[in-house]
Amino acid sequence: MTRVLVEVTHPIRWATVRRIVAVEPGGYCHGPVPVYVQGRRVRFIDCGRRLPRDEQCPACRLIVTVQPAPTSEPGAPAATGSVSRRS
DSSP states (O other): EEEEEEEEEOSSTTTEEEEEEEEOOSOOSSSSEEEEEEEEEEEEOGGGGSOOGGOOOTOOOOEEEEOOOOSSSSSSOOOOOOOOOOO
Protein backbone atom coordinates (compact mmCIF):
# COMPACT_ATOMS: atom_id res chain seq x y z
CA MET A 1 0.00 0.00 0.00
CA THR A 2 1.56 3.24 -1.13
CA ARG A 3 1.01 6.08 1.33
CA VAL A 4 1.23 9.74 0.30
CA LEU A 5 1.19 12.58 2.85
CA VAL A 6 -0.06 15.90 1.43
CA GLU A 7 0.18 19.27 3.19
CA VAL A 8 -2.46 21.90 2.35
CA THR A 9 -1.98 25.65 2.77
CA HIS A 10 -4.08 28.67 1.84
CA PRO A 11 -1.65 31.56 1.21
CA ILE A 12 -4.51 33.77 0.03
CA ARG A 13 -8.26 33.29 0.24
CA TRP A 14 -8.84 32.05 -3.31
CA ALA A 15 -5.72 29.90 -3.65
CA THR A 16 -4.99 26.46 -2.27
CA VAL A 17 -1.47 25.01 -2.37
CA ARG A 18 -0.96 21.27 -2.00
CA ARG A 19 2.54 19.92 -1.38
CA ILE A 20 3.59 16.27 -1.18
CA VAL A 21 5.49 15.87 2.08
CA ALA A 22 6.26 12.14 2.14
CA VAL A 23 5.79 9.05 -0.02
CA GLU A 24 6.03 5.53 1.38
CA PRO A 25 6.14 3.01 -1.52
CA GLY A 26 4.04 -0.13 -1.29
CA GLY A 27 6.40 -2.51 -3.09
CA TYR A 28 5.91 -4.87 -6.01
CA CYS A 29 2.48 -5.88 -7.30
CA HIS A 30 1.09 -9.11 -5.77
CA GLY A 31 -1.38 -9.82 -8.61
CA PRO A 32 -0.14 -8.70 -12.03
CA VAL A 33 -2.73 -8.68 -14.84
CA PRO A 34 -2.05 -10.01 -18.35
CA VAL A 35 -2.54 -7.64 -21.30
CA TYR A 36 -3.86 -9.13 -24.54
CA VAL A 37 -3.46 -7.74 -28.08
CA GLN A 38 -5.42 -9.45 -30.87
CA GLY A 39 -6.08 -12.47 -28.67
CA ARG A 40 -2.43 -13.08 -27.75
CA ARG A 41 -0.99 -12.37 -24.31
CA VAL A 42 1.69 -9.72 -24.68
CA ARG A 43 2.90 -9.08 -21.11
CA PHE A 44 1.89 -8.57 -17.48
CA ILE A 45 1.33 -5.15 -15.92
CA ASP A 46 0.68 -4.06 -12.32
CA CYS A 47 -2.95 -4.42 -11.25
CA GLY A 48 -2.89 -0.79 -10.07
CA ARG A 49 -2.62 0.35 -13.70
CA ARG A 50 -5.57 -1.74 -14.92
CA LEU A 51 -8.07 -2.64 -12.18
CA PRO A 52 -10.43 -0.45 -10.15
CA ARG A 53 -9.29 0.53 -6.66
CA ASP A 54 -11.39 -2.05 -4.81
CA GLU A 55 -9.88 -4.89 -6.89
CA GLN A 56 -6.21 -3.87 -6.56
CA CYS A 57 -3.72 -5.76 -4.42
CA PRO A 58 -2.51 -4.14 -1.17
CA ALA A 59 0.85 -3.16 -2.73
CA CYS A 60 -0.77 -1.20 -5.59
CA ARG A 61 -3.50 0.53 -3.56
CA LEU A 62 -2.88 4.24 -2.99
CA ILE A 63 -3.72 5.95 0.32
CA VAL A 64 -3.59 9.79 0.42
CA THR A 65 -3.52 11.51 3.82
CA VAL A 66 -4.17 15.27 3.88
CA GLN A 67 -2.99 17.44 6.75
CA PRO A 68 -3.19 21.20 7.22
CA ALA A 69 0.11 23.04 7.21
CA PRO A 70 1.37 24.22 10.60
CA THR A 71 1.10 27.95 11.18
CA SER A 72 3.41 30.10 13.28
CA GLU A 73 0.61 31.85 15.17
CA PRO A 74 -2.92 30.49 14.86
CA GLY A 75 -5.48 33.17 14.12
CA ALA A 76 -2.92 35.92 13.42
CA PRO A 77 -3.54 37.98 10.27
CA ALA A 78 -0.97 37.73 7.53
CA ALA A 79 1.36 40.67 6.93
CA THR A 80 0.43 42.54 3.76
CA GLY A 81 3.27 45.08 3.52
CA SER A 82 4.09 48.56 4.74
CA VAL A 83 1.66 51.45 4.89
CA SER A 84 2.78 55.02 4.28
CA ARG A 85 0.87 58.08 5.49
CA ARG A 86 0.83 61.26 3.52
CA SER A 87 0.19 64.49 5.37
